[in-house]
Amino acid sequence: MGRYIIRRLLQAVPLLFIISLVLFVLMQASGDPLATLGGRQPPRAEDRERLARQWGLDKPILVQYLYWLIGNDWTLVDVNGDGTGDQPGTRLGVLRGDFGNSLVTRQPAMQVIAERIPNTLILMLTAEALIIIFSLFIGVYSALHPYSFFDNVLTGFSFITFSMPIFWIALMLMYIFAIRFKAWGLPYLPTVGMYDPVVGRTFAQVASHLVLPAMSIALIDIARYSRYIRSNMLEVINSDYIRTARAKGLRERSILFVHAFKNAALPLVTIVGMDLPLLLAGAVVTERIFAWPGMGRLFLDHLNRADFPVMMGLLMLISVAVVVFQLLTDLVYTWLDPRIRYA
């Protein structure tokens, strides 16, 4: 088992290397951080030349990647523009835990990202909890009463939400529950943000701001998850061992919840395991609409400023999380299903 874990982790190293190289090249070629410095008094030609030198943007792309990976403290940076290096570099490189400084805020990239992680987790874990609770209910109910009126309605409903672009759902929810409800004099929900800055970060504030974005995200995935649970549950219910259990005269409740449900929930571990690390990425569209200060918005804002240290840091963090969670999922699976063994 230990050797299996070590082997899997070693396999991840070249994987992460490939990801980082490809992403780095893609990002460098898709925007210039200096070009995004707009405003009324943008840097002049001489300022941009100086900044390109100070930020290392004047180097060939593979050299920039090298600096990103192992740092540039072993070489000299040409700050005054005379063609020769004059000040030692200060970057340590990713391998020594330095993801570089954000070109936008000038803070360490990892600090910029870390500030957003709790916010994203509040939103995404709430949404994920809603998803699991509702989809279990819908999925199990549908499987127990397949093709009943309620199953058809739920299935139809989940197909509709699943087919909607999320921005559509999000804006509709905001329009109805924030704007129209206020216009009608009903209790209404806030439009944007995580809490009202004047009131402060209270539980009630965060909870009320959380409702609409979490519902938007949940509505779409409830459809996906409940379909999945329904078909697994159906398969299990019709399997021989459940028939045997029935034949033995076990109580229906105990058959369903002890035997059927346990086995049907097993594959859920896989998709939850695959989805959890991606939750870190936040929800780009939902966070943008509801001005939720999470990772998705961070990504969009910094993509528009071509801030590649932050984008690289964010994507690498997610990639590492995916690798770790894949391994964890496999291990949990072994634990839950003794039929599977790893050498």
Next chain:
Amino acid sequence: MATTEAPSLPVSLANDEIPARSLWQMMLRRFIKHRMALIGFFILVGILLYVTIGSLIFTEAYANYNDTSLRLQPPSAEHPFGTDTVGRDILARTVYGGQISLIIGILAVTVAVTLGTAIGALAGYYGGLVDSILMRLTEAMLSIPSLLLLLVMAKFFSGKIPDVNLLGRTFSGSVIVIILIIGLTSWTYLARIVRSTFLSIREQEFILAARALGIPDRRIILSHILPNALAPIIVAATLGVASAILSEAYISFLGMGVRPPTATWGSMLDGAYQYLEEAPWLWFYPGLLIILTVMSINFVGDGLRDALDPRGDKKV
């Protein structure tokens, strides 16, 4: 991950109700039995007729014709779906926008299927180092959230592809960009399916025999193994069209979609939602068409899955 697949539960293939018929008849029967799939199929046909017959009624020039004095007119007899922010007829634009949306969906999936099948087949057939490299690549793609990757790639390719003329129509380079990036980011699922089919079949006797007879690898892959993976490929491709149409809408919403004067349902929604209250017809019709199309494709895909997969028949 492939190692985690639980041994499949015993399945009885025989079904008393179905007398011996050809495979296709059986599938058709199952498909029709699937009511939702049938409804989806008819909606889909309706949408296809809408975008084809519509283009016989309205010319593309009419769809692009703007008259700013008719800005944001509500639906009327002359403009049944109203007009947009520069006074173009929304009905005609949903027709041509729909064509592009569907083309994007189908071509993006074609790219994805080609890539996914090729990668999955090579990895599954040759195994060893080829498999390791290709599967690492697949995992690399899977470990980046696809929307983030789409955005990075949309910026990477933007403006790099010129317009093309095809069948007397000009297609904006941005359409090709969208097709490419959606295709390039959505092949991983297919690659895994194809690979696992290949893994399970390549050691079977008829393949070993074919190899012994000296039949070239290419022919073994294409005509002996690949047909066995056809069913899941068809299902995945069908569902893929729906998600490609949605992806296009997301990219457009975030401002990186196709460029004017080309329209897609997604790009018609871009900006239109700013008139949520003021001009609901702007977003209602293209939005409805996206939802209908995606939903009906999902229904059909679901039906196909049940039809092509024998296990689908043993529902209570």
Next chain:
Amino acid sequence: MSLRRLVLLLVVAMLVVTTIGPVAAQGKSVTIAFDQEPDSLNPMYTTMTFAGYVYALFLAGAWNYDADLTPNPVLVSEIPSLENGGISEDGTTITIHLKEGLLWSDGEPLTSEDFVFTYEMFVSEKNSPLTRDPYDKIASVEAPDPLTVVVTFPEPYAPWLGTFRYVLPKHILQPYFETDGTLDNAEWNRAPVVGSGPFVFDSWEVGSFIRGVRNENYVGGAPVLDTIVVRFIPDAESYLAALKNGDADVGTFVAYSDIPELEATGHLNVGVYVSGYNEAWYMNVNPETAHPAMLDVNVRKALAMAFNREQITNDLLLGYTYPAVTYWEGTPYSNPDLAAYPYDPAAAAALLDEAGWVDSDGDGIRDKDGTALSLRFVTNTRQIRMDVQVVVQQAFAELGIEVVLENYPSDIFFNSYADGGPIATGQYDFAEWSSSPNGFPDPDTIRFTCDEIPTADDPMGDNWQGYCNPALDALFAEQAKTTDYDARVAIFHQISQVIYDDVIWVGVWYDADTWILNSRIQNAAINGASPFWNIAQWDVTE
């Protein structure tokens, strides 16, 4: 299963997260909403317009601009002029007298030493400010006594009001600079807890808001408001919703087409203020990259006359603005004798015929010497610009001009010559965007001079049109040295005439800023250069 535990964990996590953080603030408060979040609150490290609006709440400068865009003394006792001796006879020395008893928000005195320090930080090799302009134009800054600052320029420098718009606290930043060797990573840059503006920086909830509280030591007396909150709402529809719902009191940069919707609420007042920005067509006249027709001034004039700009301003922008005539529209520097080129398609067609661009092969597109009149109209991905593109494409097609539309995301669109930016490298014939004089309300700009044309050897220039006119260069050089206001205005009238005659820059619309204020706000006097110049006097009714 672990589901119950997960829910429990979630609730606990929420409780923990939500109970830390600032407690409710009481008193009078105004919430400003912006659609972008500042990158830095140190003027050295940001060029963002919105960042400038925010740090102006926390930092005061020598002067700002009042509602009429007249310089308004803040830390100085009077604006230097030739009359009061603040500007030397030769125009090279500016002497600034500070008010007495100035204090930083922590109670430390604010003196001329802080001015010298500000200058030194901008020009130090150890710092990487985004722009050193205009501090690198200065020869020296001296502090003969705590209340006097003497700024010397090597030659007369007309836009001197661009210096010391904000002053940095030496007693806070000097120690950082000495330990770190640079100011680049100072915490103060994003948390200016000690300042001199009407409010003191209190907290920055990244991605959400920045909050400030009343500065009791503010030079003009403490503000009426207790707190100020700046919220960040990136999505346009959510932005409008927040204003309509009262979740924000002040908004800006709203599209003209959204104004009626906002006014309909009854509690929002919309104002339009000159900001120096004008939406315009930039004509490419670089012989190496432009379509040959673009090199002919009559063709450019024909393009200007073939384009019904009032159709754009009246129909798409609902008549809230009008076609801009010069780069300095709405300011005294714009030549009042000029009028926008009229929309006259017949005259435009005649000009094109005269210039030899006729449809000789009958394909509906004009041509000359085998070259079709097919022009690239390039802009970024802003919705209104894409709308203008399709309107122009259709209108020009009727005149036999084919228009090829291209769009790029902003950071690619504005990319430099060295990085192959489509405009900087001339891959366009006419392009549309909005810009303003760099030091607005100062009129100076570097956009039109010969030495700013980027080349392979000198790839960073700002003149992306390849326009070179020595006569215009001479005028620009002269105005930069003219410290006399009226004389400078006269030179700019000549400059705007030249640009108008050469049809290098064609204004599409006068792009004044929209500001939306909730009617509960009293005493606000917004302007387009320093909108919150009198925020200390703002009050709210409940």
